[in-house]
Amino acid sequence: MKKELAPILEEIQGQNILVIGDMVADIYLDGRISRISREAPVLVLEQAGEKIIAGGAANVVNNVATLGGNVFAVGLVGLDSAARGLKEALEKNGAHTDGLFCDEKRPTISKTRVIAGGRATVSQQIVRIDKESHEPMTPAFESQIMQYIKALLPKVKGVVISDYGSGTVTPKLSQQLISWCRRHGIPSMVDSRYDIHRFKDIGYVKQNDAELAAAVGRDLATEEDIYAAGQELLEELQADGVLVTRGEYGMVLLEKDGAIHNIPVSDKSEVFDVSGAGDTCVATVILALAAGVEPARAAELSNIASGIAVRKLGTATVSKAELAAALGK
Numbered sequence: 001m002k003k004e005l006a007p008i009l010e011e012i013q014g015q016n017i018l019v020i021g022d023m024v025a026d027i028y029l030d031g032r033i034s035r036i037s038r039e040a041p042v043l044v045l046e047q048a049g050e051k052i053i054a055g056g057a058a059n060v061v062n063n064v065a066t067l068g069g070n071v072f073a074v075g076l077v078g079l080d081s082a083a084r085g086l087k088e089a090l091e092k093n094g095a096h097t098d099g100l101f102c103d104e105k106r107p108t109i110s111k112t113r114v115i116a117g118g119r120a121t122v123s124q125q126i127v128r129i130d131k132e133s134h135e136p137m138t139p140a141f142e143s144q145i146m147q148y149i150k151a152l153l154p155k156v157k158g159v160v161i162s163d164y165g166s167g168t169v170t171p172k173l174s175q176q177l178i179s180w181c182r183r184h185g186i187p188s189m190v191d192s193r194y195d196i197h198r199f200k201d202i203g204y205v206k207q208n209d210a211e212l213a214a215a216v217g218r219d220l221a222t223e224e225d226i227y228a229a230g231q232e233l234l235e236e237l238q239a240d241g242v243l244v245t246r247g248e249y250g251m252v253l254l255e256k257d258g259a260i261h262n263i264p265v266s267d268k269s270e271v272f273d274v275s276g277a278g279d280t281c282v283a284t285v286i287l288a289l290a291a292g293v294e295p296a297r298a299a300e301l302s303n304i305a306s307g308i309a310v311r312k313l314g315t316a317t318v319s320k321a322e323l324a325a326a327l328g329k
Helices: 002-011 057-066 081-091 139-155 171-184 209-216 223-237 277-290 295-309 320-326
Strands: 016-021 023-036 043-056 070-077 096-102 109-118 121-131 158-163 188-192 204-208 241-245 251-255 260-263
Touching: 002 295, 002 320, 016 057, 016 139, 016 171, 016 277, 023 057, 023 070, 023 081, 043 057, 043 081, 043 109, 057 070, 057 081, 057 158, 057 277, 070 081, 070 139, 081 096, 096 139, 139 171, 158 171, 158 277, 171 188, 188 277, 204 209, 204 223, 204 277, 209 223, 209 241, 223 241, 223 251, 241 277, 241 295, 251 295, 260 295, 277 295, 295 320
Parallel strands: 016 070, 016 158, 023 109, 070 096, 158 188, 188 204, 204 241
Antiparallel strands: 023 043, 109 121, 241 251, 251 260
């Protein structure tokens, strides 16, 4: 089965993909435990390092890039060090960042994790600090992004809307993208954490089982429950397909023609961290769809790519070489 998927890896190379969404800077501050503070019963840490990793929609961008796609990131950032670090993280993998517009009045969405450790202790996260603006995007920036998208779309072969609930994907922008893709037969995919219902006419929907349960407003205890809920969402959104990721149970793809594809996990090795595995899934699927691959085969390939991602700590990317090795190439 895996070797049959191997030719797809060459077909996805260089595909032009647009990813719009909430670009997040995942910041890791490493601190060495120095002493207990005299001001309060807390640890004093000496900062030993800082790294910025692409998170949120930016992780989809990075995965498309490392898998060999030609990817264009579209979203908002602030005028701060998080934006600089985020752009560097994307550009080093060859992603285009001209579509990341700087709004000086809002911070780059960031999640700063403080990691404490020492020579004789295991490092662990002790606190996370989130920063983002809760103000809606201004009409001026919405207009700028819309103009950028209009100029870019004629050469795009696939579109991802990655909505983490931070307001980048406005109704106007999503409607423009979805209608363009429908008119021109371009594959589109949405991954929305909190508000999937507003993406009517989208091509493909990606949800994990918990998000799907929240979307339909009921528990999904059995496979049949998953199928019924997926079908419900498929019909409501008039989509081409709904892909449900189910952790250790694999994936389910429901298509508008009534086909149901149950895809078991490809590798039952130890799972270290599921952070960002959904982004790897979305990146792989859109690249394969852009190359004209059948949806079921695209989902099978993404299942293998996601299996690589979950064996890595933190928000991770999967490279073409790693996927080729997993496919036995």
